[in-house]
Amino acid sequence: MRMLEVQDLNVRYGVVRAVLDASLHVDEGELVVVVGANGAGKSSLLRAVVGLNKHRGQIEFGGRQITGLRAEQRVKRGLTLVPEGRHIFGRMSVLENLQVAHWGATTNLAAEIAGVFERFPRLEERKHQTAATLSGGEQQMLALSRALIRHPRLLMLDEPSMGLAPKIVAQMFEIIEEINAAGTSVLLIEQNARMALSIAHRGYLMETGTLSGGGDARVMLEDERLHEAYFGKSAEAED
Numbered sequence: 001m002r003m004l005e006v007q008d009l010n011v012r013y014g015v016v017r018a019v020l021d022a023s024l025h026v027d028e029g030e031l032v033v034v035v036g037a038n039g040a041g042k043s044s045l046l047r048a049v050v051g052l053n054k055h056r057g058q059i060e061f062g063g064r065q066i067t068g069l070r071a072e073q074r075v076k077r078g079l080t081l082v083p084e085g086r087h088i089f090g091r092m093s094v095l096e097n098l099q100v101a102h103w104g105a106t107t108n109l110a111a112e113i114a115g116v117f118e119r120f121p122r123l124e125e126r127k128h129q130t131a132a133t134l135s136g137g138e139q140q141m142l143a144l145s146r147a148l149i150r151h152p153r154l155l156m157l158d159e160p161s162m163g164l165a166p167k168i169v170a171q172m173f174e175i176i177e178e179i180n181a182a183g184t185s186v187l188l189i190e191q192n193a194r195m196a197l198s199i200a201h202r203g204y205l206m207e208t209g210t211l212s213g214g215g216d217a218r219v220m221l222e223d224e225r226l227h228e229a230y231f232g233k234s235a236e237a238e239d
């Protein structure tokens, strides 16, 4: 079943056309990645899908049009974005961040928090620590947990590897793969193209606002044309 279907999406900021007629889809259970350079329009695409950017085009989620819905209505339907820069509440503790993320949900808070701590024991050790004092990797775990505590149907992640050490990046990708294997559909946006494609089912390439590809991620990994432009940096990081 189609989880997300985006057709002819356009985002512009004044005269800057950040996303040009972009079409993509994510099927239920899929892990799909959009790779591309800095400024290619990847964040603008995700922000439009969740309703944070003005946009033109069609967006269907779970078989229903969501194009006219506001961001909070889209989130209620199960669409969640973990934005670049993480967006956690720095002055609140880990526990408080999780409590706030759960507001309005009908599930049992204690059970949900226990679930988070089972997945991320590191967060339990630091549950009373102020979020701003966590390491980059721990902050990313907290941001992910804040999204997962609401059991999204589609988890969208904007550059989860940003600013993290290579070892932590590898852990983060493992966690994303696990979340997807446990049944959550994932749309991931990454500059770390090699690693992202190595965990994805399918991949798209974004270049100056234009989206292409959409095929098997393993085939993209072997595509010579992508090697020089997009895999160099991640190859260095692995050395």
Ligand SMILES: Nc1ncnc2c1ncn2[C@@H]1O[C@H](COP(=O)(O)OP(=O)(O)OP(=O)(O)O)[C@@H](O)[C@H]1O
Residues within 6 Å of the ligand: 013, 016, 017, 018, 036, 037, 038, 039, 040, 041, 042, 043, 044, 045, 084, 191
């Ligand atoms: N609020 C804004 N106002 C004006 N221009 C913007 C705004 N946000 C983004 N842009 C421009 O739109 C283009 C796409 O930016 P976007 O952040 O979507 O790219 P990206 O692929 O996510 O890049 P990065 O990985 O650097 O975040 C860029 O040229 C950027 O300068």
